[in-house]
Each structure stands twice: as C-alpha cells, then as structure tokens.
Amino acid sequence: MFAAVIHGPGDVRYEERPDPVIVEPTDAVVRTVAACVCGSDLWRYRGIAPVPRPTPIGHEYCGVVEAVGDAVTTVKPGDFVVGGFLHSDNTCPVCRKGAHANCLHGGGYAGCQAEKIRIPNADGTLVATPSMPDDDLIPSILTLSDVMCTGWHAAVSARVGPGTSVAVVGDGAVGLCAVLAAAQLGASTVIAMSRHEERQKVALAFGASHIVAERGDAGSTAVRELTEGIGADCVLECVGTESARAQAIGCVRDGGNLGLVGLPHGDLPVNDLFWRNVGIKGGPAHCRAYLPQLLELVLARTINPGLVFDLELPLAAIGEAYAAMDQRRAIKSLVRP
Numbered sequence: 001m002f003a004a005v006i007h008g009p010g011d012v013r014y015e016e017r018p019d020p021v022i023v024e025p026t027d028a029v030v031r032t033v034a035a036c037v038c039g040s041d042l043w044r045y046r047g048i049a050p051v052p053r054p055t056p057i058g059h060e061y062c063g064v065v066e067a068v069g070d071a072v073t074t075v076k077p078g079d080f081v082v083g084g085f086l087h088s089d090n091t092c093p094v095c096r097k098g099a100h101a102n103c104l105h106g107g108g109y110a111g112c113q114a115e116k117i118r119i120p121n122a123d124g125t126l127v128a129t130p131s132m133p134d135d136d137l138i139p140s141i142l143t144l145s146d147v148m149c150t151g152w153h154a155a156v157s158a159r160v161g162p163g164t165s166v167a168v169v170g171d172g173a174v175g176l177c178a179v180l181a182a183a184q185l186g187a188s189t190v191i192a193m194s195r196h197e198e199r200q201k202v203a204l205a206f207g208a209s210h211i212v213a214e215r216g217d218a219g220s221t222a223v224r225e226l227t228e229g230i231g232a233d234c235v236l237e238c239v240g241t242e243s244a245r246a247q248a249i250g251c252v253r254d255g256g257n258l259g260l261v262g263l264p265h266g267d268l269p270v271n272d273l274f275w276r277n278v279g280i281k282g283g284p285a286h287c288r289a290y291l292p293q294l295l296e297l298v299l300a301r302t303i304n305p306g307l308v309f310d311l312e313l314p315l316a317a318i319g320e321a322y323a324a325m326d327q328r329r330a331i332k333s334l335v336r337p
C-alpha cells in the first residue's frame with residue numbers, strides 16, 4: 001500500500017509501505033476512505049518539532065473495516081467506521097468516566113494518511129455508521145476524528161451552555177468547529193475572532209453571532225463591548241501559542257471559564273487567574289466519548305462541520321496538501337486514496 005511519510009521539514013512523501021495486518025486480537029484493519037492533514041502535523045512540517053527519522057504521519061481518518069481480530073465484537077468487515085485521533089479501550093476506569101483521551105491502555109497511531117491503517121483497541125475506538133453514508137457526508141464524518149470533537153471539547157471544558165456568551169480564539173478548523181459547538185450547545189452570543197474573510201464566512205455559517213477582526217488589546221476591548229463590558233463567560237482557545245492564550249485571558253470575564261485545546265506553548269499566569277476566579281480546563285479531546293452524539297448530528301444533517309475542508313486532493317498529492325495548509329492557502333486539506 002501507499003502512505004504519507006515525513007522525512008523532515010517541508011518534506012512529506014507518498015511512499016510504498018507494508019500493508020498493515022492484525023497483530024493483536026483487539027485490532028482492526030481499516031481501508032481508508034478519507035484522511036486529512038491536521039494543524040498539529042504542521043509542527044513537524046515546519047521544523048518546530050523534530051523528525052529524527054522518516055515517520056508515517058497522520059491521525060485523522062474514516063473508512064471501511066477490512067479485517068478484525070478474534071476479540072473484536074462491535075465492528076465487522078464491510079462496516080463504515082470513524083475513530084478519534086487516539087485509540088482507547090472504552091472499558092478501563094478512566095474511559096468509564098468519559099475521559100477516553102487518557103485511557104489506561106490507549107495511545108496514538110502509526111500513520112493514518114495511508115491507504116490502510118491498523119487500529120488497536122478497535123471495539124473501544126471505532127464507531128460504525130448504521131449504513132454506508134452518502135458521499136457528501138464523508139468530510140463531516142472525517143472531522144469527528146479530531147477537529148469537531150476538539151472544538152466540542154473546548155466548549156464542554158469551558159462550560160458553554162444555553163444563554164452563555166462565548167468568544168473563540170483561533171480561526172483554524174478547530175476554532176471554526178468550536179464556534180459550531182458553542183452554537184449547538186445553546187450559547188446566545190458566539191464571537192469568532194478572525195480577520196480572514198473566507199474563515200469569517202464559515203464561522204457565520206456555523207452560527208457565530210459576531211466577528212471580531214481585531215487582535216491583542218483591541219480584540220479584548222471589542223469582545224468586552226459585546227458582553228456588557230465584562231468579557232465572555234466562556235473563551236475557547238484553539239491555537240495554543242502564548243499570544244493566543246494571552247488573547248483568551250484578555251477576553252474572559254472574571255468568574256468565567258477558559259477551554260484550552262490548542263497544543264500548549266508557554267505557561268499560564270495561574271496566580272492572576274486565581275484572583276480573577278477564572279476556571280481553566282481542557283486538553284486532548286475525548287473523541288470516543290463525543291463520537292456517538294456528534295455522528296448522529298452529522299448523519300441527521302443537523303451540523304455540517306465538513307465545511308472546514310476547502311481543499312480535496314488525492315492521497316498521492318499529500319505534499320501539496322501540507323504545503324497549502326502551511327502557506328494558509330487552505331483551512332484544511334482532505335485526501336482520498
């Protein structure tokens with residue numbers, strides 16, 4: 001089979017690799033229908049995170065089960081499935097609390113931008129659709145592998161609920177999905193912070209009530225003006241850089257909550273947040289916990305998070321899929337084998 005392999009900064013190749021096989025009785029092998037490039041893949045592509053040796057890459061996928069191990073009972077060959085960016089057993093004490101990203105027996109994958117993938121813990125990771133989904137639903141289903149669940153996690157972590165005011169920092173795919181999540185969870189004010197016209201359009205389609213294009217102090221001031229002068233009840237931080245975190249802290253009201261899902265770079269001023277009674281929660285999304293509910297919303301066409309994909313390429317063009325996101329020519333690239 002063929003798969004994407006990262007060799008170093010700016011160098012992702014389409015290469016022949018051994019076909020994955022069932023190793024553990026709890027494994028499944030999935031034939032990929034669609035995969036995509038994640039903002040977090042760009043850390044290595046940009047040389048910010050090291051690439052010590054050529055490494056298969058990618059962690060977002062959906063596809064059709066090709067084979068299962070003897071112990072797998074919930075999915076079978078022929079099922080269309082999606083799983084989160086981390087696998088989990090869905091049975092350990094941590095999973096039973098709904099914290100699947102921290103499963104005692106979970107972990108990551110060895111490259112999902114590939115024609116086929118081995119999925120460990122298949123029963124506790126994969127969710128099958130009732131039947132083969134319509135092709136136009138594939139992009140939205142694929143977002144459940146990461147960005148839609150991650151945006152949802154930001155909103156849940158910041159306690160977004162009916163009537164709350166929400167500001168979203170970051171207009172990448174996760175930030176846009178966080179806007180969608182906030183609107184779905186009943187927020188009455190949803191402020192998307194973005195200065196890119198195309199991304200503003202997606203945010204409005206996802207339910208943003210306001211767009212703030214300013215950044216820094218001017219951005220925080222604009223958010224306060226929309227929230228009775230005090231700042232948003234919930235701020236969803238979907239970037240992770242120090243400046244994005246500072247922006248989130250500047251936009252949240254005293255006694256409000258931050259939902260952090262951007263990969264963290266730099267420290268938080270915890271003492272300042274203590275005196276302001278600001279709550280902090282977040283981390284990698286518990287995809288498996290959110291998947292059944294979000295999959296139902298996608299299949300019912302209630303939500304359309306697939307709008308975050310504005311570029312679709314064959315898997316063989318994986319290098320261009322990365323370059324387009326790196327150069328911000330695309331919000332998010334979908335690839336099909």
Ligand SMILES: [Zn+2]
Nearest residue numbers: 038060085146
């Ligand atoms: Zn991802």
Ligand SMILES: [Zn+2]
Nearest residue numbers: 092095103104
């Ligand atoms: Zn577990």
